[in-house]
Amino acid sequence: MRSAAIFHTDLPARLDRLPWGRFHTLLVFALGITWLLDGLEVTLAGSVAGALKSSPALQFSNSDIGLAGAAYIAGAVLGALLFGWLTDRLGRRKLFFITLFLYIGATALTAFSWNLWSFLFFRFLTGAGIGGEYTAINSTIQEFTPARYRGWVDLTINGTFWIGAALGAVGSIVLLDPDVVGGDNGWRLCFAIGAGLGLIIVFMRLWIPESPRWLMIHGRHAEAEQIVEAIEQRFRDEGHTLAPLSEKPLRLRARDHTPLAEVFNTLFVRHRMRAVVGLSLLTAQAFFYNAIFFTYALVLTDFYNVPAEQVGWYVLPFALGNFCGPLLLGRLFDVVGRRVMISLTYAISGVLLTISGYLFQAGLLTVIEQTLAWSVIFFFASAAASSAYLTVAETFPLEIRALAIAVFYAFGTGLGGIVGPSLFGALIESQDRSNVFVGYVIGAALMIGAACVQAIWGVAAERKSLESVATPLSQVHDET
Structure with a gap:
């Protein structure tokens, strides 16, 4: 049978x-723009919060805004699980087109x-598209990037979330301005930005x-051999000597899928401590980010x-700190x-969030100081959050990489990302700083707590091949 064939390969090396x-x-630009889309979506949701509350058609309360954030995250969780499973079965390329089309349609609606x-409902579907993108894109980028660049590249790509955040902020400033569009049409056109950008990305990914x-x-x-040879030829044509x-070549047994029982055993038995680390990192950053960022407009x-129409201006320095963190610390x-x-x-x-939170409670921060405090905090938090996705993507075997990303993204985001926005929406509704x-x-x-878990059980994966960090499930050891 084809799935039982044993072969030697040096393609990963x-x-x-x-x-x-x-x-x-070009690969990073075409695929990494997914995080820009997510940043755009999350920022728009935050920036238009005031407009949604005053919209004649919607008239949302603060709790409704928090609920909308939770719906987006719920969609991302379920989308990640479904599309993560399909990514490992059907291939990376098919899925990063399917999920992109879902995102475009849902954000337009x-x-x-x-x-x-x-x-x-439409925010739920938009989240499902973005959640699926995370799994397909993360696994693809990891599998093409040379080991010595993997950490910096992954963090920088995740940091582009904040370029999207800046675009969303600027877009909201213009479209929510009563002298430009404003009113009920302003927030609607804000969401059209994402759909238009998504259509451009489709063409960027065709190659x-x-x-x-x-x-x-x-x-x-x-097929794999042909692709690698073509890539190597590009480098030779550019004057590189490889x-x-x-x-030593890997000895692998081909397979068409990985049984769910083996997936479960690998994630929660064979690599259970890696699972604890991944879950801790993703849960912490999901609560930290989603709780604050989905509701920052309400705080302002x-x-x-x-x-409400000026909220976008305060996102720009916040986004700058978030983008610079992974970019400057990633190496x-x-x-x-x-x-x-x-x-x-x-x-x-x-530590920094605790300090700034205390100052906020005491009423010691002006709006400018609050924005600067957030910018400094998220300079570090952005690198931390990006490293969580890096961790779950590189510390589990190739055969289940996309599903591993999906599982821990789903658990982490479900625990931290759904509870966070809903909780903070209710806390802000109380109008009590305490x-x-x-x-x-x-x-x-x-x-x-996640920092302590990582310090004790984290994997030192820097500058190592993916196959040495996590042995492929299909690897066949040479007989001795």
Whole structure:
């Protein structure tokens, strides 16, 4: 049977020996833009919160805004699980088109929402598209990126979330301005931005090949060989001399799928401590981010009396700090190492949030100071959150990589991301700074706890091939 064939391959080593080149830059740009879409969506949801409350058709309360955030996250959770499973079975390339089309359609429909339930439903579908994108895109980028660049590349890509956040902020400033569009049409056009951008991305992805690592596992070694040879030829044509291979070829048994029983055993028995680390990191960052960012507009409007149409201006420095964190700190994750840097960024984020939360409770911060405090906190928190996705993507075997990302994203986001926005929406509704401070302390405690888990059980995966970090399930050991 084809699925039982045993073969030797050096394709992973050949991909890891490549220097950084135009191929990688284009790949990262075409796929990494997913995080830009997510940043755009989350920012729009936050920036238009005031407009949704005053919309004649919707008239949302603060709790409704929090519920909308939770619906988006719920969709992302279920979408990640479904599409993560399909990504490992059907291939990376098919799924990053399917999930993108789902996102485009759902975010366009959001603009036509006529009541709370229609808005929640379309936000749920939008989240499902983004959740599916995370699994397909993360696994694809991991499998093409040379090992020595993997940490920095992954963190920087995740950081582009905040370029999307800045675009969403600027878009909301313009479209919510009563002198430009404003009114009920302003927030509707805001969501159309995402759909338009998504259509452009479709064309950017047409040239991207299937992951050779996925192909070889699924008995399509000849196709994988052709793709790698074509990539290597690009580098030779650009004047690069490829280093000789030093690693021993892998001996693998082809398979068409991985049974769910083996998936469960791998995730929660064989690699159970890695599962604990991944779940801790993703849960902490999901609560930390979603609780604060989905409701930051409510803090600005309810506690600092910022007009709803001006909220976007306060997102820009916040987004700058978030983008610069992974960009400037990312290289240290490859040089200093994963265990130290992940633990450090998580712990610093928690401590700084506690301090700024106390100052907020005491009424000692102006709106400018509050924005600057958030910018500094999320300089570190953005690198921390990005490293969580890096961790679950590189510490589990190739055959279940996308599903592993999905499972831990779903558990982490479900625990931290659904509860967070709903809880903070209710806390802000109380108009009591002390209640909001309690929410900040919960988020800080989760981050510090995750830092401790990573410091004790984290994997030192820096500069190592994916196959050495997590042995493929299909690997056949040579007989001795």
